[in-house]
Amino acid sequence: MPTPRHERIAEELRRAIDREEYAVGSRLPTEAELAARHDASRGTVRQALAALTAEGLIGSRQGARRVVLAGRRSQSFAELRSFAQWAQAMGRTATGRVVEQEYRPATAEDAARLHLAPGTPLLNVLRLRGLDGEPVLIERSVYADWISPTVASLDPECASVTQRLYEDTGLVFAHGEHVIDAVAAGARDAALLTVRRTSPLLRVRRVTTTHDGRPVEWSDDRYRPDAVSFTVHNSIANNALSRTTAG
């Protein structure tokens, strides 16, 4: 069987919302009606609706019809994880190159984030990435020791490391944790991103793990805030975002 029933129902609803067949602020059909229309049980329909709720597209309350909250489609995880795929989905062209690549002993921070012993030699990669030729992102990535050799052997011009690693080794980047804040551009950041020194940059420090939670890599990504921002939807019943105090 190709796609599960609930996924096809969800996709059908997303498209209907996209083409404003259900406008923002309007009410969706009832679960019973959707079930009848798709010849599925109510449970299956609810699974589809739960997905749209998690994406922030619709909202619900007991007793009242579901309501359309937003019209824009959100991105797939694959697009979020891979700069190249994301750019393509936005209709832009991803450019980029490896600026620097070398093995360094794991710092205390590396060790903590990747669950490794300090001093373990790890591959550090500095990449500059751009959209349509305009530099927008500096990525400073550190790879776990068990994957470092594979990454080191990749073509420096490789557009999507994520995809290459999956094709070559079956490795899946399954989960991510992103910590978002802001920093001033240092001298090197400024030169690479063609902004003034001390310009504000949007920083995302992220750790990517396999299905079982084993860390694969972590990265300090700095975006030009005039080119890229992040969006989070949430609801009373659904919050993926949290706010943290420093230290």
Next chain:
Amino acid sequence: MPTPRHERIAEELRRAIDREEYAVGSRLPTEAELAARHDASRGTVRQALAALTAEGLIGSRQGARRVVLAGRRSQSFAELRSFAQWAQAMGRTATGRVVEQEYRPATAEDAARLHLAPGTPLLNVLRLRGLDGEPVLIERSVYADWISPTVASLDPECASVTQRLYEDTGLVFAHGEHVIDAVAAGARDAALLTVRRTSPLLRVRRVTTTHDGRPVEWSDDRYRPDAVSFTVHNSIANNALSRTTAG
């Protein structure tokens, strides 16, 4: 009936994960075992596990046992929406005051975000908020016309506007959309937050709506990035975060 069964099961699991009864990287009991242990059906257990998955605490794949991904509890939506409640949950004291408050005609941006006609008089409020006396956040909020008078009548020292509005009018802040980027501190930002001018600030522009998607307020919030950051968990099957190009 006080709390639903699935919610109690989820809360029990969260606590067990918190006290490391199930350590990060370890496997959870099977659905069948959890069902037997809580005398519930498998469907109910799956509902509880879906909540933890959405929170980024656990991960799952067909065929394999569920795995613990993170140990920290995430925040409740109430804590995310209200600065005061959030501070309290973190064990800090929220301070704050209204710096400026006046009616202004809706700008084009106000009109677009709140779905109102340009020129409508709207309450604009500038608040400075702090943790333990240290200023960390500047909030520039604009309230929809139908709620502006109520907000204007509140005590300027009111700790939680969200909570007051609920108590006084039954208004629920049910959904939010947050767009996150970075900006340089202007002269006024710098003075209020006691940082240097051009310091990087973490900016969150958010729109809050009622259950049916009607916008209540929107706000430009600027955080000192050394004091506050944002965290997002996501997975292949679950992404609340999206990346957007400016313009």
Next chain:
DNA sequence: TAGTGGTCTAGACCACGGT
């Protein structure tokens, strides 16, 4: 191959919202 999660059904009752 056995264990486990993913999908799906066909019902039931309850709690809440709007008319």
Next chain:
DNA sequence: CCGTGGTCTAGACCACTAG
């Protein structure tokens, strides 16, 4: 009050993982 979503059950079959 009726319509609707929220909760819950008991079972079935399939797809995938792991030993």
